[in-house]
Amino acid sequence: MRISLRSALLALALLLATAAYAANDTPVGTWTQVDDATGKPKSIIEITEQSDGTLQGVVKQVLFSDQGTHPICDKCSGERHNKPVDGMVIMWGVKKDGDVWDGGQILDPNNGKSYRVELSLRDGGRKLDVKGFLLFFHRTQTWIRKTD
Numbered sequence: 001m002r003i004s005l006r007s008a009l010l011a012l013a014l015l016l017a018t019a020a021y022a023a024n025d026t027p028v029g030t031w032t033q034v035d036d037a038t039g040k041p042k043s044i045i046e047i048t049e050q051s052d053g054t055l056q057g058v059v060k061q062v063l064f065s066d067q068g069t070h071p072i073c074d075k076c077s078g079e080r081h082n083k084p085v086d087g088m089v090i091m092w093g094v095k096k097d098g099d100v101w102d103g104g105q106i107l108d109p110n111n112g113k114s115y116r117v118e119l120s121l122r123d124g125g126r127k128l129d130v131k132g133f134l135l136f137f138h139r140t141q142t143w144i145r146k147t148d
Contacts, residue, residue, distance in 0.1 A: 024125025024145070027055060027094075027101055031128055031143040032063075040064060045143065047091070055101060055119075057091030059109075066110075075112030085109045091117060106132050 026049075033043045044061040062085055065071040071085045080088060094104030094117060106117035115132035122129060128143040 025121070026125075027119050027121065027128055030060065030146040032146055033130075033143050034141060035064075036139065036141045043085075044146065045090070053095060054104065055091070055094040056089055057094075057106070059085050059088050059090055062086055071109065073107075073109045073112060076107070076109065077112060080107070080112075094119060106130065108132070 027047045028049050029047060031045045031047065032041050033045050034040070035042045041063045042065070043059050043063055045057050046060045047055050047057045050056050062069055062071055065085070072082050073080050073085055073088065074082055076083070088107075088109065090107040090109065092104055094101045097103065099120065101119040102117065104117050105114045107114050115134055118131040118133065118138075120129045120131075121127070126145050128145065129140055130143055131138045131140045
C-alpha cells in the first residue's frame, strides 16, 4: 500500500509540475508592463487567445501615466480617439510562429501609433520580451508575468 501511495503522490507532483510548465509556455496570462526607459511598472495587461487562435492584449489597469491613473488615448484615431486606456485593446492579431509570436500589431497609447509586434518568452515563461517594429527599427519592453 505504501508503495502505491508514494507512486500516486509522485505522479501527482509530476502532473502539477508539467501543468505549471505548460501554463508558462504561452504569452496567455496577466502581465506587468515595465517602461523600458524608467524601469517602472506602467500597467497591467491581460493577453488572451481569441477564437481564431490569435492573441489579444487588453489594458486591465494603468499604474502610471503622465495623464494620471485614468488616461485617455487623445492621440489615437478612429474608434479609440479620446477613449479610456483602461479596457483598451492594445495588441491584436498575434499568432505563434516557431519560438515567437508575431504577425500582429501593438498600439502605443502615448502617441496613438500602431507597430508590428513580436513576442518571445524567456526565464521559463516568467518574462515576455515585447518588440515593436517600425521598418527596420525596433523597441523592446520586458513584461513580467503576474503570479497572483
